[in-house]
Amino acid sequence: MTHASISWNEAGEPMSEHFEDRYFSSDDGLLEARYVFLAHNNLAKRFSELAPYETITIGETGFGTGLNFLATWELFCKNAPATTHLHFLSAELYPLSHKDMSQALSRWTELSPLIEEFLSVYHGIHEGFQTLSLMEGRVTLTLMIGDVKQVIPKIKGEVDAWFLDGFAPSKNPEMWSDELFTLLAQKSRIGATLATFTSAGFVRRGLIRAGFEMQKDQGFGIKREMLFGVYAPDEAYLNRRLTRKERTENAPWFRYSDHLIKTRTSIVIGGGIAGATSAYLLAKRGFKVTLLEKNGEIAREGSGNPQGILYLKLSAHRTDQTRFLIEGFGYTLRLLKMLTAEGKLVEGTDWAQSGVLQLSYSEKEVKRNHNLDEAFNDALLYGVSSEKGSAITNIEVNHEGLFFPESGWVKPRRFCEALLDHPNITLITDCEVLSLSKIPSKETSQDTSRATSKSSQHHWKVITQSAHGENAFEAETVVLANATESTMLYQTAELPLKNIRGQVTYLPETPESQSLKSVICSDGYISPAADGMHCIGATFNFERSDRALSKAEHAQNLTMLKTASGPLYHALNADHYPLETLQGRTAFRSTSPDYLPIVGPVPHFERFMIDYAVIEKDANNIPNTLCTFHKGLFINAGHGSRGLITAPLSAKLLLDHIEKNTFSVERDLVEACHPARFYIRMLRFPKRHDNPPKNHQDKEM
Ligand SMILES: Cc1cc2nc3c(=O)[nH]c(=O)nc-3n(C[C@H](O)[C@H](O)[C@H](O)COP(=O)(O)OP(=O)(O)OC[C@H]3O[C@@H](n4cnc5c(N)ncnc54)[C@H](O)[C@@H]3O)c2cc1C
């Protein structure tokens, strides 16, 4: 990713050096945005007519300074009913740096409160889909960072209105090609509208060929004419035979579940970071959430370490894991900043953007880190010598490495507490979930979802156990966020989650160790002290499943510390403590076979195996049968060793599944995290699964 190169003209307006063009009209950019894009997509009326909890989705080519977005947000505030949601997706190849963005927007004083909120979370913007949550979750901005023709196909879902706002066609032809118009059409809801400032004949003809009915109107300012239109493809196009690529992309098991949202009641099982972020996002969208946690307090399992690191273990090949980590990192960072601005977290005490230094502690790591330095932008990471690394961390380190300037550490428990501090969330601890079953629903109210088929009413009944005996809770939606223990439930018993034990070691801070400013990672990590302790870890033990502290694992952590920084090892008197006296903690990472989390609606396993059995013989034969899901049952689990980065974005991804929104995560990543991926792999590669499917009774549908 490259930031925009901006110069400023005599009027103080931003100009693109890449394209030698202006970002907005010299007459009045804000008035132009309102006239061209808002009025010609009829947004004031459409916003005011949204049903309760409905989402309207707007797509834009060219985010630039975000002026169109801010004008849209302002109009949405004025016109849309209180519970509705705006999702604005915008493609941008060269995002402005935070400094340039602040300067570019400073002229629009009438939008100041919105600009201030936007700038407070315009951080962690790197490649891929970067999602910003604004106005208490009522506005979602998904910045699709990359070339427009690469990012538009990654949208999963449909768009209701388009803003075409590249630079002038003569200077920026990639933003005005027939190929792009076809891509826009593919992502348009039938009846989607479109507007653009240009009236170029080839743009009008290209959009007509793609299926839009186009009209001209008077242009803004000095421009004579502009174009607007509506997506109305002909019957022949709609009835065409899908290509093989389209059929694979629309595989039935990756489509929305056909649940309906009627009562906005939900139960979240598990009070770790996955449960807390899921509950938080649901609560913000008006769900009454009951969070059930088996322990006496939240965040006592995987999310129970005193400190966790926002550490990005990346691959220069941009694997699915790498892309999910980069997108998740930005999302977590913005969430932490938002909770801090709301006064729910204190920066420096509950979390810190201290930077993370990843040391190249072996020849293999030197090569890997050089490749990463080449592959990614300096805003995300950059290479440093051991001298420079020592200067940054303020402690002598033994190796060169990579520095992640925006990263840092978090107290996971405080993070969870801050997320659960919401009036729509009821926390019930000491409450272990034993089973789930479906019961007929008592209530019916207005249906605002975009369900495609008629669905029977249902509720989930959740049976729990506590010191006072068994109890039952009911809700329409249930989210399983109880890590590997989700596989104890009948509905998710076939999901391949496994625990991997890890241990951290605590060492008391010393006057010398207090100088450590950043997190240092080698094959483990050491963080600046919090509450008088340094947290050093963590081991991976694939053999043990008990929780007892292990001397051998303490020794491993101390060796890691010595490898990273001899002086820090000595400053902490690490060789003075007998191993059996060391304090620490063990916990389990819940891990899936492909190391991606499991996020989405839960398919009905036996039905899946019957409905798609033909795939076992012919992988390309994809039946048209709709996938049967356990309606209203969702999972957010399997966050392995990176839950602080992956769980919050997964919660957003899950909310998109639940509300049937156009996703704020790239299509292939939505599918790479989908629970159904494992069932389809069982059919495609049956021999790879040594655990044959269990034969459950079909208890509910
Ligand atoms: C030693 C170690 C070090 C780590 N270091 C880092 C790090 O530096 N950075 C990072 O990003 N990640 C780190 N991780 C990983 C990270 O901690 C996890 O990915 C994350 O905590 C997972 O969160 P979770 O909510 O999915 O699971 P958990 O935090 O385990 O939460 C699951 C919750 O469900 C509850 N539960 C289970 N069954 C039931 C039931 N039947 N009824 C009710 N409640 C139930 C549990 O009690 C628990 O509270 C580390 C993990 C370990 C073990």
Ligand SMILES: C[S@@+](CC[C@H](N)C(=O)[O-])C[C@H]1O[C@@H](n2cnc3c(N)ncnc32)[C@H](O)[C@@H]1O
């Ligand atoms: C006219 S500006 C957009 C102005 C913007 N809508 C606003 O409100 O400020 C055009 C934007 O398109 C971006 N752009 C140009 N070519 C692109 C491409 N191939 N893919 C994605 N974005 C591109 C430019 O970097 C620039 O930010």
